[in-house]
Amino acid sequence: MLKIENLHVYYGAIHAIKGVSLEVNEGEIVTLIGANGAGKTSILRTISGLERAKEGTVEYMSQNIGALPATEIVKMGISHVPEGRRVFTNLTVTENLELGAYLSKNKKANAASMKLVFEHFPRLHERRNQVSGTLSGGEQQMLAMGRALMSKPKLMMLDEPSMGLAPILVRQIFSIIEEIHKEGTTILLIEQNAHMALSIADKGYVLETGKIVIQGPAKELLESEDVRNAYLGGAAADAKC
Amino acid sequence: MTITQQVIQQLINGISLGSVYALIALGYTMVYGIIRLINFAHGEVFMIGAFVGYFAITVLGLPFIAAIIIAMVFCAILGMIVERLAYKPLRKAHRVAALMTAVGVSMFFQNAAIALKWIGASPKGFPRVIEVQRYHIMENVSITSDRLLTMGVALLLMFLLQFIVHKTLMGKAMRAVSLDKDTAQLMGINVDKTISFTFALGSALAAAAGVLFALNYGVVVYQMGLLPGLKAFVSAVLGGIGIIPGAMLGGMLIGIVEVSVSAAGYSMVRDAVAFTILILVLLVRPAGLFGKNVREKV
Numbered sequence: 001m002l003k004i005e006n007l008h009v010y011y012g013a014i015h016a017i018k019g020v021s022l023e024v025n026e027g028e029i030v031t032l033i034g035a036n037g038a039g040k041t042s043i044l045r046t047i048s049g050l051e052r053a054k055e056g057t058v059e060y061m062s063q064n065i066g067a068l069p070a071t072e073i074v075k076m077g078i079s080h081v082p083e084g085r086r087v088f089t090n091l092t093v094t095e096n097l098e099l100g101a102y103l104s105k106n107k108k109a110n111a112a113s114m115k116l117v118f119e120h121f122p123r124l125h126e127r128r129n130q131v132s133g134t135l136s137g138g139e140q141q142m143l144a145m146g147r148a149l150m151s152k153p154k155l156m157m158l159d160e161p162s163m164g165l166a167p168i169l170v171r172q173i174f175s176i177i178e179e180i181h182k183e184g185t186t187i188l189l190i191e192q193n194a195h196m197a198l199s200i201a202d203k204g205y206v207l208e209t210g211k212i213v214i215q216g217p218a219k220e221l222l223e224s225e226d227v228r229n230a231y232l233g234g235a236a237a238d239a240k241c
Numbered sequence: 242m243t244i245t246q247q248v249i250q251q252l253i254n255g256i257s258l259g260s261v262y263a264l265i266a267l268g269y270t271m272v273y274g275i276i277r278l279i280n281f282a283h284g285e286v287f288m289i290g291a292f293v294g295y296f297a298i299t300v301l302g303l304p305f306i307a308a309i310i311i312a313m314v315f316c317a318i319l320g321m322i323v324e325r326l327a328y329k330p331l332r333k334a335h336r337v338a339a340l341m342t343a344v345g346v347s348m349f350f351q352n353a354a355i356a357l358k359w360i361g362a363s364p365k366g367f368p369r370v371i372e373v374q375r376y377h378i379m380e381n382v383s384i385t386s387d388r389l390l391t392m393g394v395a396l397l398l399m400f401l402l403q404f405i406v407h408k409t410l411m412g413k414a415m416r417a418v419s420l421d422k423d424t425a426q427l428m429g430i431n432v433d434k435t436i437s438f439t440f441a442l443g444s445a446l447a448a449a450a451g452v453l454f455a456l457n458y459g460v461v462v463y464q465m466g467l468l469p470g471l472k473a474f475v476s477a478v479l480g481g482i483g484i485i486p487g488a489m490l491g492g493m494l495i496g497i498v499e500v501s502v503s504a505a506g507y508s509m510v511r512d513a514v515a516f517t518i519l520i521l522v523l524l525v526r527p528a529g530l531f532g533k534n535v536r537e538k539v
Contacts (some may be wrong), residue, residue, distance in 0.1 A: 050423050070426035079427070086424040087416045095413050102414065103429035132411065 001186055002047070002155060007056035009042050016042045016208040023131040024155065029187040031197040031218065033231055034207035040190040041083050044157050048080045049073045075103055077154035081161065085144040087132030093124055096132050098145055100150030117146040120176055138169040149180065156180065157188045162196065174200055194231040198222045206231070246381040248369040251504045252497060257388040259496020260395035264450035265473030266480070266488035267402060269488025274419040274483035275439045277336060278328060281343040283447055285350035290316045290448025291455040291465060292360060298368050305370040309331060309394065309452045313445040320444025321437045351508015354463035364462035367455040391453045398449055399489055402442065415439055435452060479528030490530065
């Protein structure tokens, strides 16, 4: 479904992504883990068309999308829940969701999508007329995900959905990600919470300073010594399990 | 004439003038909200709007309201062209570059107006299109029909603007783009188109203000955009730049202050008062009346 080959991205003189290749197959949950500053966000931004690769290809549904503008990429069925949620804090919950379906002029279909979003996130329904800047962090995360669902994506990319949330909310968010996946959406998930991400994923990639250092089935990564020591807190993780 | 009557009379006059400032200020504030640019050529759009209205009435023989609509459409297109040619190439450049360009565009339009032989440097009388009547509201308090028309049209346009910004998808997109361009793109919003639309809206309001202003003062001239433009800029800053209701309130306040200063017998300094207000706002409350003090991210 999505195939990235030998991707190089620069920010000015900084070489942020150094030849990353990865693949997401339809129906999978794929996770990209790594420390802060490893380049996870840059990869998502490049897929979405917010950054341009200097080298390498981004292929989606057997089509090169590396040069397409961001709005075209949304139209093709990729939606991106950005890091830090980035809800439109000056707009209400409903208005945020309406903008999620900006490209769809079909009012009936949009109303149906919104109903579906409210089924996933009843809390958003309670707050639908509230200005989204007044929502809590967890609610804003729900809104960012709901907004991304409004475009009926085939591939949903989430950038650190657990960031800054209490453990109970993190579990809730992850179970909703699994629900969305079960309904037929392919997921590409970026996380610092490696344990949580690998436990729901099919496949994982570990990114370190712009390069993929380990990749494989999520189960294997969960058990791999290297990954455990570097990202799962080694012995501490054992205690948790 | 009692003090109360005086005050009410000056409030009416002030709101009438202020509603023109408010219309111009809305363009400043919307453009600033979406691309963080003080569009100093905005006063010239106001002037061009007044001239389009003038020609629509004198040459084409159109009724006043039709003249306003033509001026609005003309300036909406002009505003989009200016944005595309002058500001879009500088969107990623330093903000001062865009600001200086705006000053340049302003001078270009003023001088182009002088160079055009059917505009020229000398003022032209704006036709008396409506019969000026005086309505007495109470003893010693009255309002003339041209002022009433000015307020009516201005209020109607502000109401329309609020509707567009809050109820239409394009208006919601405008607010989203002004907050966060990257995330707006992730929704599929075309940022360039939204910015164009913002310029069109702001310029159309300035054009309407220009025609109304010309009606009230009975004259059109190439430099008429300068002072009202600057005072509208002060209005936008006073209300909180980037905030639409702020621009409306700021415009009314500047109008009322200016008229009151004149009425008190200091009409020589009435222009200076607006700029004194600007200095005070920047010293005491730079975010304006409606603004929150936020530290700008670099």
